Amino acid sequence: MNLSDAAKHPSGGRNRLPRQAPEIVYNSGPVYLDNAATSFPKPPSVIQAVEESIELYGGNPGRGSHALALRAAEEVYACREAAARLFGFSHPERVIFTLNTTHALNLVLKGLLRPGDRAVCSDMEHNAVFRPLYRLVSDGVITLDIFDTYATRRDRTDDMILSSLERHLQPGTRLLVCAHASNICPLTLPLARMGQLCHQRGVLFVVDGAQSAGVLDIDMEAMHIDALCVPGHKGLMGPMGCGMLLLSPDILPDTLLEGGNGLDSLSGEMALDLPERYEAGTLPLPAIAGLRAGIEYVQSVTPAAIREKETRLCTLARDGLLATPGVRVFLPHLSGSTLLFTVDGYDSEEVAGYLDSAPTDTGMSGSRRTVRPGQSICVRPGFHCAALGHRTLGTPEGGAVRASFGWFNTKEDAEALVRRIRALPGRY
Amino acid sequence: MGNVRSGRSTGPEGGGGTFIQYPGTCTAVIGSMTLTLRAQSILADASIRTSVTKISSAKTHHGCAYGLIYPCIQSGNVSAVLSDAGIAIRQVLGEG
Numbered sequence: 418m419n420l421s422d423a424a425k426h427p428s429g430g431r432n433r434l435p436r437q438a439p440e441i442v443y444n445s446g447p448v449y450l451d452n453a454a455t456s457f458p459k460p461p462s463v464i465q466a467v468e469e470s471i472e473l474y475g476g477n478p479g480r481g482s483h484a485l486a487l488r489a490a491e492e493v494y495a496c497r498e499a500a501a502r503l504f505g506f507s508h509p510e511r512v513i514f515t516l517n518t519t520h521a522l523n524l525v526l527k528g529l530l531r532p533g534d535r536a537v538c539s540d541m542e543h544n545a546v547f548r549p550l551y552r553l554v555s556d557g558v559i560t561l562d563i564f565d566t567y568a569t570r571r572d573r574t575d576d577m578i579l580s581s582l583e584r585h586l587q588p589g590t591r592l593l594v595c596a597h598a599s600n601i602c603p604l605t606l607p608l609a610r611m612g613q614l615c616h617q618r619g620v621l622f623v624v625d626g627a628q629s630a631g632v633l634d635i636d637m638e639a640m641h642i643d644a645l646c647v648p649g650h651k652g653l654m655g656p657m658g659c660g661m662l663l664l665s666p667d668i669l670p671d672t673l674l675e676g677g678n679g680l681d682s683l684s685g686e687m688a689l690d691l692p693e694r695y696e697a698g699t700l701p702l703p704a705i706a707g708l709r710a711g712i713e714y715v716q717s718v719t720p721a722a723i724r725e726k727e728t729r730l731c732t733l734a735r736d737g738l739l740a741t742p743g744v745r746v747f748l749p750h751l752s753g754s755t756l757l758f759t760v761d762g763y764d765s766e767e768v769a770g771y772l773d774s775a776p777t778d779t780g781m782s783g784s785r786r787t788v789r790p791g792q793s794i795c796v797r798p799g800f801h802c803a804a805l806g807h808r809t810l811g812t813p814e815g816g817a818v819r820a821s822f823g824w825f826n827t828k829e830d831a832e833a834l835v836r837r838i839r840a841l842p843g844r845y
Numbered sequence: 846m847g848n849v850r851s852g853r854s855t856g857p858e859g860g861g862g863t864f865i866q867y868p869g870t871c872t873a874v875i876g877s878m879t880l881t882l883r884a885q886s887i888l889a890d891a892s893i894r895t896s897v898t899k900i901s902s903a904k905t906h907h908g909c910a911y912g913l914i915y916p917c918i919q920s921g922n923v924s925a926v927l928s929d930a931g932i933a934i935r936q937v938l939g940e941g
Contacts, residue, residue: 479878482899482911490897494882510883680877682909690877 452823505636528670603753655708737835
């Protein structure tokens with residue numbers, strides 16, 4: 418099924434759209450390998466949910482009592498319930514909508530950490546974690562410890578990571594924050610064991626699920642996660658425009674934003690009611706409606722199937738690049754959906770620019786000849802907002818190229834990447 | 846439209862925002878829209894049908910709030926189910 422045709426499915430309601438993944442064929446257009454930045458394309462049911470929220474019931478959720486406002490509120494709440502179910506969380510009323518993962522992380526870090534507190538993060542963090550912490554350190558509010566993930570060691574084990582973490586959980590440590598999965602390489606952290614350790618030590622456990630939500634299994638309660646920060650537009654396949662903070666009971670961070678939320682309008686204080694306490698201003702209903710559809714889509718195909726497919730395609734590309742002279746693949750001993758590499762003699766920007774150009778690309782895939790006139794390949798060069806991670810990996814000055822696979826990629830996409838890199842004139 | 850209904854109207858044509866308490870119905874004032882929908886979901890799991898309504902500020906003395914309308918004959922069950930779920934009823938409006 419062609420994506421554009423599917424999106425215009427004439428049968429109407431969302432329930433009539435295929436819940437299973439349609440076989441999307443890229444007839445033209447780029448090969449999209451930037452799913453760590455945002456997933457693309459989106460399932461047809463997501464597009465339809467966004468359209469319906471605008472066309473059919475676009476009231477302001479939680480404001481007023483007319484039918485469209487109530488219908489909108491019902492949709493927003495249904496999304497909270499869907500997210501809570503996906504992440505093993507029994508408190509949908511504590512699913513807070515944010516602008517994105519960065520907003521969620523800022524809210525929880527700046528809202529929880531107090532003067533004199535000690536925070537801990539890993540040596541692979543994205544700037545969404547590192548920069549709020551850096552600001553708090555710069556302002557003299559907290560001290561920060563960084564634990565070693567041993568990312569570059571082939572003999573790395575979960576026990577090594579846990580020992581490293583344990584050494585940094587000292588008296589006065591208030592909070593551990595870390596990414597479940599790196600945004601630049603296939604590294605993941607053992608959340609369940611880390612959460613257990615934090616639980617035993619009375620340390621709050623905050624997880625950045627930007628790269629793992631919808632792909633890796635996350636069970637907040639089983640993993641002792643106190644705050645889970647996730648995007649809507651990556652693995653959960655929703656549109657850009659909203660993320661979520663899932664906040665366990667008994668935690669009440671200070672607010673980051675204040676304003677109208679439909680409650681206690683005559684008071685100057687933000688009401689204590691969750692989630693509205695942290696949702697000042699109008700919610701992005703179309704993004705939330707699309708996110709709900711995205712979550713339902715992910716649940717229908719299952720994160721396990723998504724993970725298996727993405728890993729299989731990424732491994733295919735990785736093995737092809739490893740067999741290519743002049744190409745260095747970072748952490749080639751790990752498997753996942755994200756591939757980081759450099760090409761000798763080329764800056765990462767040059768490689769990405771070359772891939773983004775639109776040659777006539779022909780090749781063989783099994784017994785089938787593929788012809789993709791004008792097809793470019795979308796990847797991301799540079800440092801990917803991950804200073805800590807790139808320092809840990811020892812990325813060269815020119816940065817590295819990241820190719821990140823998604824559910825809608827194909828074997829041909831992985832092969833096209835390898836073929837195009839092999840066609841680069843050698844500079845080494 | 847979904848299964849959420851305002852207290853005074855069941856469709857977009859209803860208009861207005863006046864809270865009306867129909868005979869035989871009670872209204873549990875819950876608070877925020879989210880908590881009210883959470884309460885409605887929990888009650889639905891217990892086979893108690895309700896509809897959402899906005900409560901006027903004058904009725905609650907708490908500013909804007911939402912509540913659930915249900916047959917008064919279910920009052921005991923509604924209180925018990927929500928209490929078990931840790932959801933407080935701020936006030937009950939209606940018969941009795």
